[in-house]
Amino acid sequence: xxxxxxxxxxxxxxxxxxxxxxxxxxxxxxxxxxxxxxxxxxxxxxxxxxxxxxxxxxxxxxxxxxxxxxxxxxxxxxxxxxxxxxxxxxxxxxxxxxxxxxxxxxxxxxxxxxxxxxxxxxxxxxxxxxxxxxxxxxxxxxxxxxxxxxxxxxxxxxxxxxxxxxxxxxxxxxxxxx
Numbered sequence: 115x116x117x118x119x120x121x122x123x124x125x126x127x128x129x130x131x132x133x134x135x136x137x138x139x140x141x142x143x144x145x146x147x148x149x150x151x152x153x154x155x156x157x158x159x160x161x162x163x164x165x166x167x168x169x170x171x172x173x174x175x176x177x178x179x180x181x182x183x184x185x186x187x188x189x190x191x192x193x194x195x196x197x198x199x200x201x202x203x204x205x206x207x208x209x210x211x212x213x214x215x216x217x218x219x220x221x222x223x224x225x226x227x228x229x230x231x232x233x234x235x236x237x238x239x240x241x242x243x244x245x246x247x248x249x250x251x252x253x254x255x256x257x258x259x260x261x262x263x264x265x266x267x268x269x270x271x272x273x274x275x276x277x278x279x280x281x282x283x284x285x286x287x288x289x290x291x292x
Contacts, residue, residue, distance in 0.1 A: 115142060117152035122202050123209045123230035126154065127216055141223055144248060154227060157186050159248035167243045173276035175235015175283060176201055176261045182258035184230035186250035194243030196236040197218035197273050204231035211292060213270050233261050237272050260286035
């Protein structure tokens, strides 16, 4: 695996290094030792989730969990393609309130690792898009929060307006002025 830094502190693009032959290909997608060696600490998934999205330009986000239940996560498109976004909400981070987006698709096998304290969302770029999440801790109800996907204080440059969005995601609050 290759680990590529992004403009968000702790957010890393994880590229698979597939090995192919006449049968197809094989690629390692997660290895705790390689994550530690890349400086990603003790990320060990405890839960795996699937987000299935039927329509192109479905927007989910921007979600996060409050401490002490903040979640690190590794996200990969296993069907279709999506524009995946993180917003750094850690007040002590050098990249506080900045965003970064990465295109994930089934062919590249690229994934994105998000550290605890980042809001996460995505916009599907194809119909029938599935994203697989490896979560660093089990979900616990009551700690879920969100910020608006179109918050002008963040200014995410989405590749298209959402065609499908849950009313709750459209109604998350704007961030307080910095």
